[in-house]
Amino acid sequence: MRFLFKTDYEDDIKLFPHSGYVVSYGLLIALLLIAPYVLSSYLMSQLVFVCIYATVGVALLILTGFTGQASLGHAAFLAIGAYTAAYLQKYNVPFPVYFLAAGLLTGIVGAMVGFPALRLQGIYLVIATISFAFIVEEILARWESVTNGNEGMRIKTLSLLGVAVPRDSPTFYFLCLAVLVLTIVGTLNLLRSPTGRAFVAIRDSETAARSMGVNVALYKVKSFAISAAITGFAGVLFAHKLSFISPEMFTLQLSIEFIIVILIGGTFSLHGAVLGAIFIVMIDPFLTYLKDDMPGIIAGVAATFGAGTEAAGNIQSKVAAFASLNGLKGAIYGIIIVLFVLFEPLGLYGRWLKIKLFFQLFPLYKRATFKRQKIYVKSERNR
């Protein structure tokens, strides 16, 4: 185990507490930089989606993880970013301009959603954000002169400073990676400055935050705006990656996927957003694999245990029918959320910390280390 001797206040502020961090993150960045020249094009495409989902995850973490305001409307923010890009592209606006414009517009919309949210708490806020998402979805479907309605919009190939950047090129991947890294660095900067601490204060006790001079309303709106703006940036990349967008892509299910990203990754640290993004992007091919191969495997196992050819075929068709049921994916997502909330509330990153601590303290690790102390004295909250 390493003991840090702090000799300067700088030691409490800097992003990398010791040289080990520099080495491991340096290694990670190096691996990510050589990835496009090593990995298959399918995995590269998945990696781009991981970057985009992780960016949205970081945005959602700012709002939900650190400010304590739940949102099931982030698919709508993503949609606004994507459609702004698609619309401005029609008028030959260059990429940097519509990229920034999408973030700005989404940020403004986010602040507008934040205002009514000031009076809502918990589950009511969730319902308000869901309704906002439905409103946006409906507008996208009906406002045909701008959004082309349900027919959707085609996105032209990204052109950066006159150079075409196809959606499966390494350059596009680097662009997504850069956006993710800048988002993470910006968020970390925010979290170690007064604004980030005010967010955390609002999450844990609005009354105390107020009595310490935090303008709770202003900071909630700020949190909504920042979160939405980042999601808007991600939306532009999302649109380019898919090259075609339509309203039914930005449904409640996508918002739930974003919630899964942070719930499964861990809501207390930015690592969670990245781990959760990897999880959610990789679960889709895994489910497809299960759907394609599971019936055959189960039938094979049944045959080995003495089932006749006909019985095995019967089992195979039944499993196949089950695997292709409508809404099975949603059900699996639901089960995953429930299991994580019950058994791993700190998420994948929490699990990683536990494993790390286990080896650091071996053989002295106690399971109770991560147990939260129960709070017996709780004041009636003055909302």
Next chain:
Amino acid sequence: MSYFRAENLSLHFGGLKAVDAVSFAVEKGEILSIIGPNGAGKSSIFNLISRIYRPTSGRIFFEDQDITEQPPYDIAKLGIARTFQNIELFENATVLSNLLVGRHRHSTTQLWQELLFLPNVRANEKLHRRRVEQVIEFLDLEPYRDKLISGLPYGVRKVIELARALCSEPKLILLDEPSSGLNVEETDDMSFWIRDMRSELGITVLMVEHDMTLVNRVSDRVIALNYGRVLAMGSPAEVQQHPDVVAAYLGA
């Protein structure tokens, strides 16, 4: 003109008069205690001052400025800090970041500067950190800097709440039952700190307290309340011998 003044302060919940036309003044550099049985309206007065409740009637003045209509976050900016009876700390944050929130009223940096962590933000952070360290030293909190609040015992949390209030460098501090839940030694420490706050940091103290030993030891003046009304006001000894106060406590 007094330093802090409440005039005919009232708070009614329907027919219940939690605070009923209470007037008092606090002089600069004074330690004033408010005592009274449960439900006398002591904490309500604090909640009125820090604007968690809106007074039904009456006015509050601080440094000759009417602060009755100020929004809650401005009260802290004026230099009035408070602690809570049942501890309102930021549970899932470290002690350091709790204390740094206390510095919020002194932060001057803009959002975009913070996103880039420009040199002025860094300089400010170091300044805040130094001020926080002074408070940590003052209250002997050195062992807890990087600990999460949720893992700390009650007595320590109580001190951290006081520390957070002190980090905002207040002119007037409102202490809501600083000794509740503390053992005899911790209460002793608390009484020394309260007196040091006045003598070393020049802070005026207004506190609600049940522990009469602590009240006798630190207060210059005492106000006794019952059913939202002022029963008696004066030196600790005078108030304790006042017949109405004795009746309120002993039910004669």
